[in-house]
Amino acid sequence: xxxxxxxxxxxxxxxxxxxxxxxxxxxxxxMLFTGVPGTATYYATIMTIYTWVAKGAWFALGYPYDxxxxxxxxxxxxxxxxxxxxxxxxxxxxxxxxxxLVGLSFPLFNMVNLLLxxxxxxxxxxxxxxxxxAYMTPIEPQVGKFYNSP
Numbered sequence: 001x002x003x004x005x006x007x008x009x010x011x012x013x014x015x016x017x018x019x020x021x022x023x024x025x026x027x028x029x030x031m032l033f034t035g036v037p038g039t040a041t042y043y044a045t046i047m048t049i050y051t052w053v054a055k056g057a058w059f060a061l062g063y064p065y066d067x068x069x070x071x072x073x074x075x076x077x078x079x080x081x082x083x084x085x086x087x088x089x090x091x092x093x094x095x096x097x098x099x100x101l102v103g104l105s106f107p108l109f110n111m112v113n114l115l116l117x118x119x120x121x122x123x124x125x126x127x128x129x130x131x132x133x134a135y136m137t138p139i140e141p142q143v144g145k146f147y148n149s150p
Contacts, residue, residue, distance in 0.1 A: 007150075012110070012111070014073070015110075016106060016107040016110060018075065018143065019047075019071055019073070019106065020103050020106040020107070021048075023040060023043060023044060023047070023073060023076065023077060023080070023102060023106070024040075024080065024095075024098065024099045024103070026043055026092065026142055027039050027040035027043050027077065027081075028040075028080075028084075028095055028098065028099070030031075030043075031094070032091055032094075037081055037084050037085050037088075038081050039079050039081070040077035040078070040080040040081045040098075041074060041077045042086075043073075043077060043080050044073035044074045044076070044077035044078075045073075045074060046140050047071075047073050048070060048071075048073055048074060051068065051070045052070060053067055053070065055067075055068040055070060061126050066117050069113060069114060069117060071106075071110055071113070071115075072106075072109035072110055072112075072113050073106070074103045075105065075109055075133070076101070076105045076106040076109060077102075078099040079098070079101045079102060079105055080101065080102050082096035083097050083101055084098060103125050
């Protein structure tokens, strides 16, 4: 249980921060310099399809089908596009409000998504990460160590 929670929380936090940042920075950069709304949703759709391909590749390598969880980018991207449309006159508002909406909604959508994974505890133990956390390092039992000493 401790191993699973460590593995899950680390993955969730790292991926939430990196993927929401990737979506916002890429989409805002493109929208500000081209003025084309709807771009974040386009980015999110491409990343979703790319992850489907990666999911298929890992499955072909013998991993379970839900070893790769496809993130829910599209609803957060739609919020970003809506914010850009609503704040067209103020570019900084698009960045601040849109970035905040994505930063708050993306982890929420993905938390619901991760709750639907079949048996994450089994997956965590069957396919462990290469380095164990300190509290998982095996130690030899100390029972009876001084039993026969004078």
